[in-house]
Amino acid sequence: MTRTTPPRPVPIEKLFPKLGAFRGETTRLHPRPGRPDASVSSVGGPLLWPADEPWPVCTEPHKRSRGYRVADIRRSRRLLADAWARDRPTAEECALLKELERRHRVPDATDTDPIPLVALAQVYRRDAPGLLPGPDGCDLLQVLWCPFEAHGPTRYGLAVHIRWRHSDQVSVPLHAPPQPTVVGFAGSVAEPCVLHPEQVVTYPDAGSLPARLGKKIDAWEEARVREAEEEDLDDALTYSHDLSVPQGCRVGGFPSWHLTDPHPMNCEACAAPMVLLLALDGYEWSGVNGSWMPTEERDVAEHLRDSCPTKLTIGRGGVLNIFACPTEPAHAHRYGLQ
Numbered sequence: 001m002t003r004t005t006p007p008r009p010v011p012i013e014k015l016f017p018k019l020g021a022f023r024g025e026t027t028r029l030h031p032r033p034g035r036p037d038a039s040v041s042s043v044g045g046p047l048l049w050p051a052d053e054p055w056p057v058c059t060e061p062h063k064r065s066r067g068y069r070v071a072d073i074r075r076s077r078r079l080l081a082d083a084w085a086r087d088r089p090t091a092e093e094c095a096l097l098k099e100l101e102r103r104h105r106v107p108d109a110t111d112t113d114p115i116p117l118v119a120l121a122q123v124y125r126r127d128a129p130g131l132l133p134g135p136d137g138c139d140l141l142q143v144l145w146c147p148f149e150a151h152g153p154t155r156y157g158l159a160v161h162i163r164w165r166h167s168d169q170v171s172v173p174l175h176a177p178p179q180p181t182v183v184g185f186a187g188s189v190a191e192p193c194v195l196h197p198e199q200v201v202t203y204p205d206a207g208s209l210p211a212r213l214g215k216k217i218d219a220w221e222e223a224r225v226r227e228a229e230e231e232d233l234d235d236a237l238t239y240s241h242d243l244s245v246p247q248g249c250r251v252g253g254f255p256s257w258h259l260t261d262p263h264p265m266n267c268e269a270c271a272a273p274m275v276l277l278l279a280l281d282g283y284e285w286s287g288v289n290g291s292w293m294p295t296e297e298r299d300v301a302e303h304l305r306d307s308c309p310t311k312l313t314i315g316r317g318g319v320l321n322i323f324a325c326p327t328e329p330a331h332a333h334r335y336g337l338q
Helices: 017-022 070-086 091-100 211-230 239-243
Strands: 024-028 118-124 140-145 160-165 198-202 275-281 319-324 334-337
Touching (some): 118 275, 160 319, 211 239
Antiparallel strands (some): 118 140, 140 160, 319 334
């Protein structure tokens, strides 16, 4: 089914004509629950993986002896979806949900036991015109991660794994990849989602624009927020939330910088400024006005709308921005959380 982003509620280029010089395009992927197979782009679906290629694992030292079972996570989601579709969970279902949400211990697990990574997404270039070519012209981007937030110096970081491949060179695909015994948090496991790609206009974060233009936009945004507060409105349309970088999973365009000021993301191999390859967002839309909600879903009953169809939790409910080197695709990717 097609997903269509509604026109922006404010014609921002008419207010700031110089913004037109910075206009770009991004591909909103619009993941929605379905039954994708490895031959299509997906979030949380099976990856096109060669049967003779080892599945990546995490061996970085961290606790992995307690967590949630993947089967329990998926059953809990199905139960909740069915219950809210008819009314609400019964007392018996609430008791079952409590049991399914229980953490389990893995006997004899050590802090360095290999953990199979969990598939996040795969995107074929044919489905996303803005997807940069991979090394040697690879046409398939695959993203996996460790299902525990326990990495790096803070011990709360994510371990993201990027794999590129030529899809036509996978002759015998892997049908049953290994799964972790438990995962650190339910939001590490994405619901299998099919994609509905859509090209939309996007603009950089105000902090990434020339200083004079960025300050004008900031002043305009602050005035709108003050006006909303004076009129006791629940939400105000702003450049940063509604008019620049779209919400949701995206390919290409500009990165979101809603938690920190913009900062350079340069290639560690050649120092070239990196570009956004893929953004994985826990939410397709948010806020009272929900301006990024697709047109097709506005007529759906409110209790049936799902602004987080993938069920992913990125950090504390943010965005995972994955960057690529535009001069040499084989250079290591970088990522940042927002």
